[in-house]
Amino acid sequence: MKIVQLTAENVKKLKVVDITPTKDFIQITGKNGSGKTSVLDSISWALGGKDGIQWKPIREGAEKARIRLNLGDVIVERRFTQNGTSLTVENADGARYPSPQAMLDELIGELSFDPLAFAHMDPRKQYDELKRVAKIGVDIEDLEAKSKADFEKRTVKNREAKEVKARAGGYEFKFAADVEQVDVSGLIGKLQTAAQHNADIDRRAERRADTVSLIEDGKKDIAELEVKLAKMREHVAGMEKQVATAEALPKKVNVDELRNLIEEGQQKNVEHERRREQRKLLEQSAAFEGEAEALTKAIAERDAAKAKALQESKMPVPGLSLSDGRVHFGGVPFNQCSSAEQLRTSVAIAMAANPKLRVIRIKDGSLLDDDGLKLIAEQAKENDYQIWIERVDTSGKIGIVMEDGEVARDNETSTAA
Ligand SMILES: Nc1ncnc2c1ncn2[C@@H]1O[C@H](COP(=O)(O)OP(=O)(O)OP(=O)(O)O)[C@@H](O)[C@H]1O
Ligand SMILES: [Mg+2]
Incomplete structure (x- = not known):
């Protein structure tokens, strides 16, 4: 018509x-x-x-x-x-x-769409005018602003993940990862008991040596104290018997072994704590990576929503698009297209509208x-x-x-x- x-x-x-x-x-x-x-x-x-x-x-x-x-x-x-x-x-x-x-x-x-007026508008006005004519169903600026913010957040998260991972990688270990925690205070208790035990034995050994020397003294006294000989002999015989029937002294405990266990146990416990910290850092880094991934997803979803809305909108001419607050034609900002391209496209928009x-x-x-x-x-x-x-x-x-x-x-x- x-x-x-x-x-x-x-x-x-x-x-x-x-x-x-x-x-x-x-x-x-x-x-x-x-x-x-x-x-x-x-x-x-x-x-x-x-x-x-x-x-x-x-x-x-x-x-x-x-x-x-x-x-x-x-x-x-x-x-x-x-x-x-x-x-x-x-x-x-x-x-x-x-x-x-x-x-x-x-x-x-x-x-009301005047193609020549459109071709001479500044980029922002062109953008608004085409948005009006094409009846875009989504708030493109809002989507772009949100994605920009998420992009910045994601950069921070990725950096944090990297830093924490680097800290986790800085630990050094001597023992295998599955080494058990050691009860060092138990071992120290055992050491004290063993020391006590050994001291007792030492005391007893000393006493026993004293007795032997008393026997020697007694023998000497026999000669001098003939009168007391019979009594003394009996006494000495009794003591000899006592010595003869005394039980064998028990074996001493090897304390060095315990000391080694304690030292090793302490090292193991330090590493245990270190492993726990490392696990925590790795978990934290994984969480940061997860957040960064979620942001990537959100940005991608918004890009898709934008692309879909632009596809579904009544964009009057193929090759026209709206982004960064400007009209683009064939991917090039509209005001960078040749004058003939701008004019032809503007008239095509007017026709389509x-x-x-x-x-x-x-x-x-x-x-x-x-x-x-x-x-x-x-x-x-x-x-x-x-x-x-x-x-x-x-x-x-x-x-x-x-x-x-x-x-x-x-x-x-x-x-x-
Ligand atoms: N209601 C009115 N009554 C009388 N004259 C009017 C009225 N409205 C506008 N004019 C006059 O009409 C003239 C403008 O008319 P118009 O805009 O149609 O001209 P034009 O040929 O398009 O001019 P240009 O070449 O400058 O664009 C002006 O002189 C203006 O004073
Ligand atoms: Mg006029």
């Missing part, structure tokens, strides 16, 4: 304008202030809601204004009075639609050189769209020439107004 005929009376600069395009590339030309934008605004005001209409739509001095758009299958008429605006939409048979604006909203898409009403408005057409104009005209022809483009031109030889709010000449049909 395209514009078959546009009639506008008293809209902004316009007096009476009646345009029936014969081509799909409609250039509205003329001097500054001649009424070119007023023509383009008439199109969008007829079709868009009340909100887009400017503060003073009726021409100064006039009481009312009127725009009539013949779209072939439907005829749209918007009227302005000092009290406000009204809208009627009729089909070809003259039957009126009960909810005209709802009917138009269904039809018109993104008529207006699938039913095949009309595109371009206000700053004067910014385009001949190549740009040609490119847009060809693109419109290929895709069967109608382009309404405003250009300052004072030659009077191009397109529909506006002069003081009226069509002065239509070069397409070559009939002077």
Whole structure:
């Protein structure tokens, strides 16, 4: 659906304008202030809601204004009075639609999208505009910010894991990892008991040696003390018997062995403690690694959600994407694409955003050189769209020439107004 005929009376600069395009590339030309934008605004005001209409739509001095758009299958008429605006939409048979604006909203898409204006926006505005047109379902900035934060956290976690692992690797061991803990204080107790035992034996041995020497003394005394001999002999015999029947002395305990056990036991216990610390550090490092892995997963999930949302969104042209607050085309930031690429893509967005009403408005057409104009005209022809483009031109030889709010000449049909 395209514009078959546009009639506008008293809209902004316009007096009476009646345009029936014969081509799909409609250039509205003329001097500054001649009424070119007023023509383009008439199109969008007829079709868009009340909100887009400017503060003073009726021409100064006039009481009312009127725009009539013949779209072939439907005829749209918007009227302005000092009290406000009204809208009627009729089909070809003259039957009126009960909810005209709802009917138009269904039809018109993104008529406000001006491809040339888009191509000249700064990257941030382009991003916002494309996000609006493509109706993205997720908060891309939020996803990107979260992933950035997680990325930083993950770097910290990975570093912590590495540090702790390095500390765990710094331990040295003499005994095998499965060595048991040793009861050193038990061994010390045993040592004390053994020492006591041995001292007792020493004392007894000493006493025994004393007795032997007493026997010797006694024998000597026998000779001298003959009188006491018999008694003494008996006494000595008794003592001899005592010595003879005494039990063998027990074997001494090997204390060196115990000392070695104690020393080794202490070393083992130190290592035991060291192993426990090492285990703790390894567990900690594994936990850090686990956290880093979870962060990696979260980042990947968000990337996937973003990719999915972008895939599911109505991105109007293949190769267009949104990331880092910029529009990208074919992976390259949009403002780094060639002017021709930017222009072609912008027009393609405008077309995709207006699938039913095949009309595109371009206000700053004067910014385009001949190549740009040609490119847009060809693109419109290929895709069967109608382009309404405003250009300052004072030659009077191009397109529909506006002069003081009226069509002065239509070069397409070559009939002077
Ligand atoms: N309600 C109005 N009544 C009368 N004149 C108006 C009204 N609104 C705007 N104008 C005048 O219309 C002129 C601008 O019209 P318009 O924007 O259509 O011109 P243009 O041809 O697009 O100009 P440019 O080449 O500068 O873009 C200005 O002189 C402005 O003062
Ligand atoms: Mg203008």
